[in-house]
Amino acid sequence: MDEEKIDRRRRRVKRLKVYLVVLFLLFLITPSVVCVIAIGKLNILNTRLEELENKFNKYELTGILKAEADSALKVDEETEALSEDTEEPQLHFEYYVDDYVVPDDFRKVYLTFDDGPSIYTTQILDVLDTYGVKATFFVTGRQAASHPEWYQEIVGRGHAIGMHSYSHIYSDIYESEENFNDDLTKIHDVIEFTTGIDSRLYRFPGGSSNTVSAVSMDKLCNIVNEKGYVYFDWNITSQDATSPSLRSSEIINNVVSGIGKYDNCVVLMHDAADKYSTVQALPAIIEQILGMEKTVILPLDADTTPIQHLSVEDGGA
Ligand SMILES: [Zn+2]
Incomplete structure (x- = not known):
């Protein structure tokens, strides 16, 4: 009877040990798994963020180029208008x-x-x-x-x-x-x-x-x-x-x-x-x-009748 009791007790202790080990492992493994998953997710999010940033920059740059093109066009139009004004x-x-x-x-x-x-x-x-x-x-x-x-x-x-x-x-x-x-x-x-x-x-x-x-x-x-x-x-x-x-x-x-x-x-x-x-x-x-x-x-050329303060065309003295 005593032996049987001791035996049961041993088995209980053994089960308890197993529980404790399992529990310990769960405590240990779960955070690691969570960490691994979180790091994975973080990487995915980083990649996505980079993609979005690139897209944003592209749109922003396009916007700037468009603004520049618009202002250049405006300058052209103004120049055109100016030259039209000076046609007279x-x-x-x-x-x-x-x-x-x-x-x-x-x-x-x-x-x-x-x-x-x-x-x-x-x-x-x-x-x-x-x-x-x-x-x-x-x-x-x-x-x-x-x-x-x-x-x-x-x-x-x-x-x-x-x-x-x-x-x-x-x-x-x-x-x-x-x-x-x-x-x-x-x-x-x-x-x-x-x-x-x-x-x-x-x-x-x-x-x-x-x-x-x-x-x-x-x-x-x-x-x-x-x-x-x-x-x-x-x-x-x-x-x-x-x-x-x-x-x-x-x-x-x-x-x-x-x-x-x-x-x-x-x-x-x-x-x-x-x-x-x-x-x-x-x-x-x-x-x-x-x-x-x-x-x-007009511009001068060699055939233009010159204005000369001192004229010696005839080989004057
Ligand atoms: Zn001079």
Whole structure:
């Protein structure tokens, strides 16, 4: 009896042990299984999140691109509207564009810019383009090494390029005929090398009537003529060289008030780093000239009847 009792007890203890072991294992295994499942789920969620993020970025980027495209389209439309607005002043220019034939009773205005190119050349070209007019740039060689693209832009956008000495240093170029001749050759060759243009147009620094030359200007005019070049002075000055602080309204007035006096108008302006007033004045100058009856704006060429302060065409003394 006792033995049987002990035996039952042992079996109970044994069952209890088994329960405890099972219970222990359950406690141990369940969290591990849960962990494994959770990690699995976490990975799935991470992948899904990445997918969603990618999708979101794509949509957002598409949105930005669309917004950019929309604004570019808007700018195009505005530019179109602007060019439509400026079609009116271009009417006079058609005489030049179509066949170069300007009726005899038309006034011809030649806008000329000395001393450039400069930091403002591109802006001047932009204004000229806006109105569809061509001008003449009498350049020096000072910027040729550092900014050949400025010279090329003048030519590439259809304007006339003329010589205005290489150095623009009066005391040097007007010191002797030899110095003048050397400088003239230099600016001619620099323009040709930079732009491919064999320029025939010349403007003396200070004009042919300058009083600073140590050499007789007659002799220098002859040098220019003998090379087959034509020198152009001016009969209208914007006075923009008199003072950097000259207001654009004064520049506009100086030019426009002079136009009515002549049938052939060569207007002197400057393209230089301290002449921003000229850039500001240019749109109004062009608008007012184009608004005048029977008036055209043209670029100079070697066949244009020149305005010369000092004329030595007949080999004058
Ligand atoms: Zn000059």
